[in-house]
Amino acid sequence: MEIWQQIFSQKIGQMKPGDTWTLKADYNLQFNDRDPGWKQFLQQHAFARFQCSQCWHMWHSAQVNILFHMHLDRKQRRGQVKMKIFRQECKKCLVPKLELPEFSQENTERVLENLMLKIRGKCYREAISPNSLSKNIVEAQIMGPHDSSHCEACQLGICYAKYEAQAPANTFFRAVSLFPRSSPAHEEWSEAEMGSSRNMGSSCDGRRCCCYICCLVIFLAVLIFVLLYLKI
Numbered sequence: 001m002e003i004w005q006q007i008f009s010q011k012i013g014q015m016k017p018g019d020t021w022t023l024k025a026d027y028n029l030q031f032n033d034r035d036p037g038w039k040q041f042l043q044q045h046a047f048a049r050f051q052c053s054q055c056w057h058m059w060h061s062a063q064v065n066i067l068f069h070m071h072l073d074r075k076q077r078r079g080q081v082k083m084k085i086f087r088q089e090c091k092k093c094l095v096p097k098l099e100l101p102e103f104s105q106e107n108t109e110r111v112l113e114n115l116m117l118k119i120r121g122k123c124y125r126e127a128i129s130p131n132s133l134s135k136n137i138v139e140a141q142i143m144g145p146h147d148s149s150h151c152e153a154c155q156l157g158i159c160y161a162k163y164e165a166q167a168p169a170n171t172f173f174r175a176v177s178l179f180p181r182s183s184p185a186h187e188e189w190s191e192a193e194m195g196s197s198r199n200m201g202s203s204c205d206g207r208r209c210c211c212y213i214c215c216l217v218i219f220l221a222v223l224i225f226v227l228l229y230l231k232i
Contacts, residue, residue, distance in 0.1 A: 001025050003105065007112050008081070015116055016124070019077045026082040029067050031158045039122040041068040042158065043111050047136045048101030052090035060140045061088060064101050065153040068115055072123040079123065081115070086159075089150035098152055110134040 001024075008023040034040055046064040051057070065086040072079040089096035103111070114133050121128035146159075153159035 003108060004083070004112070007105075007109055008115075011109075011112055011116050012079075012119070015120070016079075019072075019079060021079040021081065021119075023081045023083065025084070026069075027084050029069055029082055029084040031067060031156065034069055035071075038069050038071045039118070041070070041115060041118040041122070042066070043068070043114055044159070045136060046103070046111055047107055047138050048103045049140070050088055050090075050099050050101050052093060052099060053097060054093050055090060057090050057092045059088075059090075060142055061101070061146070062136070062138050062142055063146045063151065063153075063159060064088075065159055066111060068118070070115075070119055070123060072119075079119070081119075086151070086153040086156075088147075088152065091147055091150050096150065104137075104139060107136045107139070110136050 005023050008021075012019075012021045031042065032040070043066040045062060046066055047060070047062045048064045049058065049060050067084040067086070068081055069083075070079065070081045085100060087098035087100055089098055117128050117132055120126040146154075148154035148159065151159055
């Protein structure tokens with residue numbers, strides 16, 4: 001946790017040097033259960049290494065989930081972030097224990113870079129593009145599909161890998177339709193975060209409206225011509 005706090009302090013100090021922010025672990029956090037004024041960010045598809053504390057079996061996963069709750073007191077210029085890293089069980093033990101993962105420094109920094117973007121968008125109401133989120137680096141070969149029966153996030157219903165694995169191969173499946181707020185790439189963004197992206201969408205709507213009007217005018221012209229021809 002110290003590495004997370006050190007990197008967080010460095011990044012938030014560079015981003016908002018006039019404000020004071022703290023980061024701490026809180027394993028009582030619940031997905032979509034926040035105190036008033038708190039914002040939420042769920043980082044999915046993070047890559048990490050696990051090791052069983054009973055048999056010492058090691059495995060890697062690219063489906064690690066990290067939940068963040070964040071709050072900014074604008075008057076005091078103080079912010080708080082609480083985080084919960086979801087665990088996985090060893091599939092070789094008969095009575096497995098939930099184990100916390102270990103992250104490389106590079107992937108830790110990538111997760112915290114995404115958190116910085118979310119703090120800017122959700123707490124400071126800056127315009128942030130949803131496409132700015134960084135992807136984690138897969139640093140080792142993953143053996144087999146994601147084992148949802150040993151994943152804490154899957155058991156709580158917030159890990160997309162469980163539903164992606166159940167989707168038929170010949171159909172287009174998007175887990176976002178199941179839980180629309182839980183994927184960083186498809187998460188519902190606030191008014192401030194959407195910013196200039198919404199302006200681009202409005203211009204597209206304007207062009208679409210012009211096309212509809214042109215089609216209507218052409219249809220009416222053809223209709224009038226046919227009616228005049230029939231009268232003759």
